[in-house]
Amino acid sequence: TDPPACAKSAILCNTNADVDKINGTILNMLDNGQPTATLMSQTQLAKEQGNPAAWLLSEDHLENISRPNVPPHKLQLKVGAMCFVTRNVSRENRLMNGTKIQITKIVGHYQIEAINLLTNQVELFNRITFQFNYNGALVNRLQFPLRLCYAMTKNKCQG
Numbered sequence: 001t002d003p004p005a006c007a008k009s010a011i012l013c014n015t016n017a018d019v020d021k022i023n024g025t026i027l028n029m030l031d032n033g034q035p036t037a038t039l040m041s042q043t044q045l046a047k048e049q050g051n052p053a054a055w056l057l058s059e060d061h062l063e064n065i066s067r068p069n070v071p072p073h074k075l076q077l078k079v080g081a082m083c084f085v086t087r088n089v090s091r092e093n094r095l096m097n098g099t100k101i102q103i104t105k106i107v108g109h110y111q112i113e114a115i116n117l118l119t120n121q122v123e124l125f126n127r128i129t130f131q132f133n134y135n136g137a138l139v140n141r142l143q144f145p146l147r148l149c150y151a152m153t154k155n156k157c158q159g
Contacts, residue, residue: 011151016068023148027078034079037106041073041143046131062139068153070130071143077112079103087128087145094118100149112144 013019027036043062063073071086081103089095095116104122105113112125130141 010149013151013153016066016153019151019153020072022151024076026150027076027081027148030078030080032078032080036076036078039075039077039106039109039144041071041075041127041141043073043139043141046138046140057134057137062134065132065134065139067132070132070141071145071147073141073143075144075146077103077106077144077146077148079105082149083114083146084149085145086147087130089125089128089145090123093121093123095123101146112146114146 011022013022041063043065044059045057045062066072069086077083083101083103085095085097085099085101088097093116095101100117101114101123102117103112103114107113110127114123114125115121116123125144125146127142127144130143130145132139132141
């Protein structure tokens with residue numbers, strides 16, 4: 001029930017669904033007077049498709065696809081929230097997969113300002129393209145490379 005204390009530890013879960021549920025609950029408990037921002041991705045089929053059935057996938061269906069290494073279509077964040085970076089963004093700034101950050105500002109739907117907790121430097125994050133395979137179809141998702149880090153799967157904590 002204490003979000004700052006939750007930032008110093010992690011809750012281990014078996015499934016990503018449990019992780020999302022706990023992270024959402026803790027995000028809602030952050031009472032800093034800031035609204036929760038819902039940042040929507042742009043999710044679409046890649047241009048080059050070898051699978052003839054790929055055109056059957058609707059936009060709504062593509063947006064509901066969840067993958068462990070891909071941020072969700074609806075990324076909910078709040079100023080003060082603790083996240084980890086899900087991709088290697090910058091080696092020189094020590095923004096690697098798994099680096100913890102704290103959100104300081106959400107600039108519209110296109111940029112996030114955060115403090116890198118390793119270096120105490122302010123960093124800017126833009127949306128990047130994540131590409132993944134879904135039933136033989138190649139899907140592109142343009143989203144911020146961030147996930148809430150209050151809970152994680154047992155597999156993620158081993159990495």
